[in-house]
Amino acid sequence: MKKAIVIIPxxxxxxNIVHTVEALSLIIKSQKNWSVEVLVVDDSSPDGTTAVVQKLQKKFSFLHLLVNKKKSGLGGAYLSGMNQAFNKLNADLIFEFDADLSHDPQKIPQFLAKIDQGYDFVLGSRYIEGGSIPKNWGTHRKFLSIFGNLFINFLMLDFSIRDWTTGFRAIKKEVYEAIEKELHSERFSGYTFQIGFLHKALRKDFKIAEVPFHFKDRVLGNSKIGPEYIKNTLLYLMRVRIKEILAMRVVRFAMVGAFGALVQLIALQLWRMIFATEKTFVIANFLSIETAIVSNFIWSNLWTFKDRKLTPAQIPLSFITFNLSSAGSILIQSVIAYITAHTVGLVPVFTVPVINYIVDTGVISAIIGILIGMFWNFFAYNTFIWKKKK
Ligand SMILES: Nc1nc2c(ncn2[C@@H]2O[C@H](COP(=O)(O)OP(=O)(O)OP(=O)(O)O)[C@@H](O)[C@H]2O)c(=O)[nH]1
Ligand SMILES: [Mg+2]
Incomplete structure (x- = not known):
């Protein structure tokens, strides 16, 4: 028989814990395929939760207790609880479950059924059909929960998961083992732990399902979440997302290119101080292009292709190739401009309102030229200069 352990920080x-353990005992008895046990992780609560649980242990043989000396937040409690459940109590699956009766124990069999169907990670969801948040929550908390989740959907560009912050979850050992090391290196707290855990599991392509439930407001005791959770969560999400986006080579390529355009504009102003006449403008123009090319080359080598960095011996020849590739891009742009001018001609297409700027076929061909030129450059960099290491 497979073993599931319900971890309750x-x-x-x-x-609350007395009612929660009693409610769970009814569900535990009715399970056939799964042996279900409970592990309470108490951070030496000043109110004496530990002693209450010890007393309950005399009545319920399925009840385990882990006492941490220091309060280490929800994330810390779950990490120590998961370690105990998977590595000492031989669990195949754990549940994350709140002590305050907000989570419906009756839903546990549905979670287990999803696991039996082959899912690795099951979320108790308040935001799918059949789920809900408490009607008596204040507008502030409702807003935070609903828009917080929507915000995460948009930020991650992932709409497959509707309840990112839920604390009612079933997690297979395989998932825990795949991401445990990464979790220890981050100092997660509260919701950040939940979101971070889920995000890492998603990136590892585990199969994730949602089961709806009605979240009940806590009746006894006090909430432990505060405004600092929101700040930490936002900071965490931004950090993770920026890291993921910058991990895309094409994004770094585009940023270096945009920076190069800026360098070219500034360099033109500077070179014009030396080459100040109409006759020498061409020289200033040429030198500003070359300055941008040097900047693009340096940043491409140090950043865009940092994993394929050139050796000092490769740099001279590569720099010549880089110049040829840039010349290729300018040639492509010129050819497109030439073809447009000699076929369709420079005809107005539309006027931008307010600033009354006329977009004509010349502007459009320039934009197309720049895009194709970028494609060419990206291709040339990858194929001729920063070749994939074998
Ligand atoms: N061991 C441990 N448990 C914690 C800690 N902080 C919160 N918990 C427990 O984690 C669970 C969720 O915390 P809650 O305060 O209920 O958070 P919440 O459900 O988002 O907020 P409410 O709806 O107001 O209850 C509860 O069982 C808490 O007792 C902690 O630092 N250590
Ligand atoms: Mg709660």
Whole structure:
């Protein structure tokens, strides 16, 4: 028989924990394919939750207790609880479960059924058909929860998961083992732990399902979440997302290119101080292009292709190739401009309102030329200069 352990982190939950363990005992008895046990992780709550649980252990043989000396937040409690459940108590699956009766124990069999169907990670969801948040929550909290989740959907560009912050979850050992090391290196707390855990599991392509449930507001005891959770969560999400976006080579390529355009504009102003006459303008123009090419070359080598960095011996020849590739891009742009001018001609297409700027076929051909030129450059960099290491 497979073993599931319901982990309940507690901090000052002496009244709630009694009801929660009793409610769970009814579900545990009715399970056939799964042996279900409970592990309470108490951070030495000042209200004496530990002693209450020890008393309950005399009545319920499925009840385990882990006491941490220091309060280390929800993330810390779950990490120590998961370690205990998977590595000492031989669990195949754990549940994350709150002590305050917000999570419906009756839903546990549905989670287990999803696992039996082959899912690795099951979320209790308040935002799919059949789920809900408490009606009596204040507008502030409702807003935070609903828009917080939508915000995460947009930020991650992933709409497959509707309840990112839920604390009612079933997680297979395989998932835990795949991401455990990364979790220890980050100092997660509260919602950040939940979102971070889920995000890492998603990136590792585990199969994730959602089961709806009605979240009940806590009746006894106090909430432990505060405004600092929101700040930490936002900072974490931004950091992770920026890292993921910058991990895309094409994004770094585009940023270096845009920076190069800026360098070219500034360099033109500077070179014109030396080459100040109409006759020498061509020289200033040429030198500003070359300055941008040097900047693009340096940043491409140090950043865009940092994993394929050139050796000092490769640099001279590569720099010549880089110049040829840039010349190729300018040639492509010129050819497109020439063809446009000699076929369609420079005809107005539309006028931008307010600033009354006329977009004609010349502007459009320039944009197309720049895009194709960029494609060419990206291709040339990858194929001739920063070749994939074998
Ligand atoms: N061990 C441990 N448990 C914690 C800690 N912080 C919160 N918990 C427990 O984690 C669970 C969720 O915390 P809650 O305060 O209920 O958070 P919430 O459900 O988002 O907020 P409410 O709806 O107001 O209850 C509860 O069982 C808490 O007792 C902690 O630092 N250590
Ligand atoms: Mg709660």
């Amino acid at each position: 507690t901090y000052n939950e002496k009244d």
